[in-house]
Amino acid sequence: MTYSPAVEAALARIAEHNMGSRELVEASLPAIIRCEAGAVLDWLAACQAFIHFERDVGHTFVKESPGIASITGEVGRWTDQAMQFMQWRSSWRALEGFLTNLPRAYGALGQNGAQRWVEIGFGWCARHIESGAAYFSTPVVVLAGRHGGIAAIEELAQPAETLYRDRQLMWSTYLPGAIRVRDLLGASAILPWAVRGADIYQTGRARGEVYFRLESEDSIAILLDRLPGYRLTDRHRLLAMLLDVWFGGQFQLKESTWSPEHGRPFIETDGQFIYLPAVMADREEAILAVLHTAGHMRYRTFDRRAMQEMFKIAKVDFPTQGAVSWTPLFSRFGDDTLRFQLIFDLCEDLRIDFGVQSNVPNYLKRMRNAALSSGVRHPQSAVYFDLAMQSVDAAIASYAARSNAGGADQAKDTRFTALFQPTATVADAYRVAGELYASMSLPVVTDLEAFYAAYLPGRSPNATRMAHPQEDEEESDQSQQGGQEQGDQEQEDEGGEESEAAKGSESAEQTDSGQAQDVPSYGESAGQSTRSSGSHEKDGPQSGTSDKGIPYPEWDYRESRYKRNWSWVQEKRLGESNMAETHRLMRQYAVALKRLKKAIQSQKPTRTAPLSQQLDGDDIDLNAVVSYVAERRAGQSPHPAIYKRREIRQREVAVTLLADMSTSIMQHLPDGGGRLVDRIRAGVLLFAESMEEVGDAYSIAGFCSKYRDNVSYYTMKNFDEVMSDDIRAQIGGLTGRLATRMGAAIRHATAGFEGVESRRRLLLLLSDGRPEDYDDGGDRRYLHEDTRMAVKEAVAKGIHPFCVTVDTMANQYLPQIFGPGHYMVLDHINSLPNKLPEIYLKLRR
């Protein structure tokens, strides 16, 4: 082929550098010439520059060029754009991404969109080349999301600008996560999610990265909090009440590990527990679903004998012990597993729903209405949805016929009649499903989304979790057994799941087909989620305790809302104790203590005498009557206050002294004479001794924190504990550690007042500084506001918080947190030991 002299010269220059490169260029050249002959020289210059710069990059450019040219229909513009990458150091990865994704950008966004896509990327390359590379290497379809064009990318870019400006957060750090957040919750959710992540990132790179990969609990929690729909997390009590009403007896509700990426949320059961996702589409579906799931337990889907029978029909061995996997029941259908699973679930769910109808009036009707109003059905599985509707209609007709006449069932649709018998079991459902499967040609379902969409509102795939066969017909036996064997069964679980996972992979190998692999892995992942639910999740919502501690909400002023279960408080006992120090302090403050005790004795409340001279009362006050009569006789008109009334005034006070135990209390005092902690120990000790004299109920605790999930609450003395040398020694051994997450501590202390029968409750906080923690991202206001809310909550519960601080700067923030008059700043740290009891005595007056 002959070229113009200029082209020849350019090719020669490339060849000079590397002969192989020339061949590559020559291969691509005709396409370029065909496309835009005028830009050939520029393109060749670019080729040479790239090859010179970095041979691999140059080769990529050359190889991609014909493709790009054929899609874009031009050469000059993108050649220029590619050349721009030369101005940034180590930009080859960004360039590579640019070259790969440019044709797709044209395809997906159109010419103008693609240009905008390039501009946004250049903006980032200029700031931070890594971010630019991350942007350009992300496939355009992913960037734009399922429905959005360039507008969606703009939406994605906008928070990125803000975050870069305000928080110096690089896009490369969080782009993949942000895309997922956007896809799940919309673009508006990115900013708050990333801001929170920036805080965490600041405290530790590793923690931050986990957060941005959406792998940390914080991250998932914040997503779940923002999901639209009906929130089940706050409604366990309501659902438990409904189950109690309609089914009687207790069901154990647990939070499942569902997260938005798992697709449609379902309420599930394994025969032992009911697992609730964080959010469901609406209230109606949630209520139907919890009733339906409880129906599975009440109408014994997990009955051991019935399950055995079902496995026998399927000619599969039934495990003699432990949890049972559903997979073998379906895997004999090979590629068609999902299809059969749908039909089986349809039958079994219908059997259950027919039973539930007898507990809950109008249940089937409600389910039908909910299904009708649920809107668009998935095209691939609409047939199943319709079949389910028909079956529900048949059930309604059958139920009506039965309850009206008590006579024969004259339903037209006889396919499901066997399921409406009171004696029907899960095995019958399996049988009916088999018949239906054989007689009907329902379309194949391959897509998991379509599979999920086939379920009527309230129903859910039954095989997502390992089944726990239930032994006895007797409900009570079952629950007792559940309680006793909990531990054993949990162990069995783990073993069972491992074997399940193994089985799953085996069957996948056997059937060696893409779709079939899909199913066991689906079962497997469910198994895993059960396991993780055992280890990560907190126990039942009622118990609320585990080794993670007790969760409390935290107030986020930036979003003006509570973050649920945000701070975790672990109740502990102080390990150290130091009796020698206690003795030393007792000696040092012996005089002060004596004085204090005297003061307390002098103001001890005495029993008030019966009130005399009242306008009304239980008895006549004779003295008053005598004087009244005498005065009357004397011609006066006295006030007829001649009754007496008994009224015993008791001032019942309970107080918790809550000491800040952060690192800062270990500091040495500026004027010498020891450390701050010495004064705090002495103060707490004198307080305790005074309280013994006063006789009010009191408790003593300290707190410290490191991150939101690690707030330690050290109870030194409980309300019902008797003061002892052990407690004194603990106070003597009190030391400072970590930070000050005050809100969580106040909430926990507030909860500690529960069950204390006193009319006046006081929470006395002893602090040396502002609320702070490692993960507050330097935003002081955040924990201030949270503490303020915690104080408000305490007040709402009838507890009066009062803060005593030695931080002389405290009047900058305490008025906002505790309110004016609810705090006291001690200027002289040395006065703390004496003052603390005095302050209390003043407060209780």
Next chain:
Amino acid sequence: MKIGTERVRGVEHDIVQRPQVGDVSPYYEPQGNEVAIFEAAFKRRLPVMLKGPTGCGKTRFLEYMAFQLQRPLVTVSCHEDLTSSDLVGRFLLEGSDTVWQDGPLTRAVKTGSICYLDEIVEARTDSTVVIHSLTDHRRKLTLEKKGQEIDAHDDFMLVISYNPGYQTVLKDLKPSTKQRFIAINFDFPREEVERKILMNEVPGTSAQTAQQLVSIGIKARLLKDHGLEESTSTRAMVYAANMMAAGLDPVVACQVAMVNPITDDVELSDALMEIVHAHLA
């Protein structure tokens, strides 16, 4: 007590009122053998304690029995400030004299009425002790302040009502008081009786409506352990039926009569409303 047509309304009358010719018997639907028990107790003039939850028909039962036995009924609703003076009587000053005024219990003792101390646990313990001498063989009321005592009228009978579980954790009747009474246990009527009551109390209530209300009530009572101080009473159902009869939407009627009054708890009322919706859907 339903009052006959010839009685004048809107004016004060004495607390001791004998049933008169023309009075209509109060409506009461017997749940068991309580009528026979009460008649026997009256025959022997033994004091009776009516036990049962609020709104299950204790007071109505007593009105009915008083009418059947043709005795006046003196009712005292006890409260925590009720003292023995409020029951027995007290000295009042009138002009330059002190005058003794009988309390309702003394009036009943003198006139041979049935004295009904409603929710006796609410009263202070000193007032429950004054009834001791009335409730055993002595049948005497001591007027401590006057230094006198009264032998009770032959027809006098004492009845108290007592709601176990109703805030009785801290205050309960002393065993020595309790064991002086014949105790009749009341509970919410059986389903069919309750249905009948609704249809009788509110004329025009259809059998279906009555059935729905009763089913709602039965389910709602299951929530008692979830923080309801009082469970849905027969009275509340009657109210709901009344509101429906007055033309209110059934769901709203149930809400205002059977849900809103008994709880401020959002979730509880949510659960209760869920029961209402399910039945009236």
